[in-house]
Amino acid sequence: MTSACITITPFGAAGEVTGSSYLVKTPHGSLLVDFGIFQGTPAAREKNRVPEDLNPRNLKAVLLTHAHLDHCGRLPLLVRAGFKAPIYCTQASIEMSRLILEDAARVQESDTLAENKRRVRAGLPKIAPMYTEDDVVQTLALMRPVEYGSPLALAPELQATWHDAGHMLGSASIALKIGHDSKHTSVLFSGDIGPRRSPFLRDPVRFHDADIVFMESTYGNRDHRTMNETLDELSSVVLETVARRGRILVPAFAVGRTQELLYHFATLQREKRIPALPIFVDSPMAIEAMRIYAQNIDYFDKEAQDLIRSGQLQRELANVKACPTVEDSKALNALEGPHVIIAGSGMCTGGRILHHLRNHLWKEDTTVMFVGFQSRGTLGRRIVDRQPRISIHGIPVAVRASIRTLGGFSAHAGRSELLAWLSTLAPGSPRVQLVHGEDEARQSLASAIRDRYDLVVELPMQGVEIQAP
Numbered sequence: 001m002t003s004a005c006i007t008i009t010p011f012g013a014a015g016e017v018t019g020s021s022y023l024v025k026t027p028h029g030s031l032l033v034d035f036g037i038f039q040g041t042p043a044a045r046e047k048n049r050v051p052e053d054l055n056p057r058n059l060k061a062v063l064l065t066h067a068h069l070d071h072c073g074r075l076p077l078l079v080r081a082g083f084k085a086p087i088y089c090t091q092a093s094i095e096m097s098r099l100i101l102e103d104a105a106r107v108q109e110s111d112t113l114a115e116n117k118r119r120v121r122a123g124l125p126k127i128a129p130m131y132t133e134d135d136v137v138q139t140l141a142l143m144r145p146v147e148y149g150s151p152l153a154l155a156p157e158l159q160a161t162w163h164d165a166g167h168m169l170g171s172a173s174i175a176l177k178i179g180h181d182s183k184h185t186s187v188l189f190s191g192d193i194g195p196r197r198s199p200f201l202r203d204p205v206r207f208h209d210a211d212i213v214f215m216e217s218t219y220g221n222r223d224h225r226t227m228n229e230t231l232d233e234l235s236s237v238v239l240e241t242v243a244r245r246g247r248i249l250v251p252a253f254a255v256g257r258t259q260e261l262l263y264h265f266a267t268l269q270r271e272k273r274i275p276a277l278p279i280f281v282d283s284p285m286a287i288e289a290m291r292i293y294a295q296n297i298d299y300f301d302k303e304a305q306d307l308i309r310s311g312q313l314q315r316e317l318a319n320v321k322a323c324p325t326v327e328d329s330k331a332l333n334a335l336e337g338p339h340v341i342i343a344g345s346g347m348c349t350g351g352r353i354l355h356h357l358r359n360h361l362w363k364e365d366t367t368v369m370f371v372g373f374q375s376r377g378t379l380g381r382r383i384v385d386r387q388p389r390i391s392i393h394g395i396p397v398a399v400r401a402s403i404r405t406l407g408g409f410s411a412h413a414g415r416s417e418l419l420a421w422l423s424t425l426a427p428g429s430p431r432v433q434l435v436h437g438e439d440e441a442r443q444s445l446a447s448a449i450r451d452r453y454d455l456v457v458e459l460p461m462q463g464v465e466i467q468a469p
């Protein structure tokens with residue numbers, strides 16, 4: 001076998017951060033690594049399809065790095081187009097994919113319903129949702145679990161191994177070995193690389209051998225604020241709120257960020273830096289994600305495992321209350337005294353946070369604490385930009401609350417950590433393909449890699465085939 005027979009074609013996340021997917025063609029069969037949706041722009045809907053030059057029936061398998069929608073969100077389209085082979089990922093990724101894909105289907109179905117009402121009034125033809133819960137059920141039925149570190153033989157000379165990427169529960173980098181032991185090509189997909197020392201998760205595994213590496217570059221041009229600075233800020237927000245007996249509203253993504261925040265609250269309470277004020281998790285999806293976390297403790301780092309197995313974390317978080325029902329959520333309206341409400345969505349584009357903002361954003365004893373990036377065009381961004389008045393469900397609301405943004409939480413490694421991740425691979429001179437980053441970020445990281453490690457770095461384009469070395 002010669003490596004000239006191996007090609008890799010990106011079907012997304014080339015010069016942007018969504019739509020991750022690669023077609024890998026080998027003499028032993030073709031695979032997809034990830035099949036994520038494009039998000040965030042009006043053009044995304046048009047791009048969310050199965051590429052014409054991809055025949056789903058010819059694929060041997062899909063290898064999934066992790067369950068975020070921008071990595072798994074197009075899988076139901078693939079299944080709808082006739083894909084019937086296995087989708088391999090970790091057990092935690094299967095459970096997270098179930099949660100995230102079912103939610104995505106429900107959101108698409110209800111968005112389509114609303115859009116069609118508008119279209120009927122405007123005399124336009126109706127549209128169909130991208131996919132339905134039924135398509136998701138078919139997709140989940142194809143998922144097969146793999147273990148970190150155990151090579152999976154897809155063919156006698158085609159092997160894939162998942163390694164912890166520390167980015168979300170069950171996330172992985174995937175190493176492909178194509179050929180036999182004495183002569184083979186190693187293709188490495190970093191997946192999304194987590195920061196080191198993030199709560200619950202283990203640090204991302206580093207690699208020593210690859211011929212070509214597809215590496216994420218989301219924060220290729222900058223570092224995050226340090227976790228210590230961020231926790232200092234979190235405790236000062238809590239102390240201010242306690243002093244004025246107000247409330248903190250936290251728009252947070254249900255999966256990952258909410259659990260991470262609770263962990264930080266527990267740490268600060270343990271260190272007696274903040275009192276244990278009531279914390280309400282007002283999100284059915286976040287509550288379900290917490291259940292999945294609790295059932296997958298083996299995936300956690302040692303510190304989190306010890307805290308949970310000894311029952312300490314559960315005792316420390318006795319001040320956290322779940323609000324699964326709408327009635328539970330409404331009961332929070334009348335609540336007096338300092339407390340925290342964590343509710344989705346993370347950018348205030350929907351979900352229960354909107355009700356809390358409508359009820360409390362105009363009060364001076366409210367603090368809205370943002371813990372994630374707010375995209376242009378979202379309600380969250382308008383609040384962060386301190387527009388004097390915003391509109392929620394058509395009702396004008398004055399922005400009198402205190403607005404705080406905590407910059408240090410991220411599920412992605414910053415620039416310095418990305419460079420450190422590559423340091424163990426660099427001596428073997430792999431060809432580096434920078435993906436999953438906007439052009440400014442990946443160009444900046446590319447020059448840093450060339451300067452520091454003297455490697456060949458390329459910025460692949462969507463749909464353009466790359467030959468493995």
Ligand SMILES: [Zn+2]
Pocket residue numbers: 066068071167192
């Ligand atoms: Zn991700």
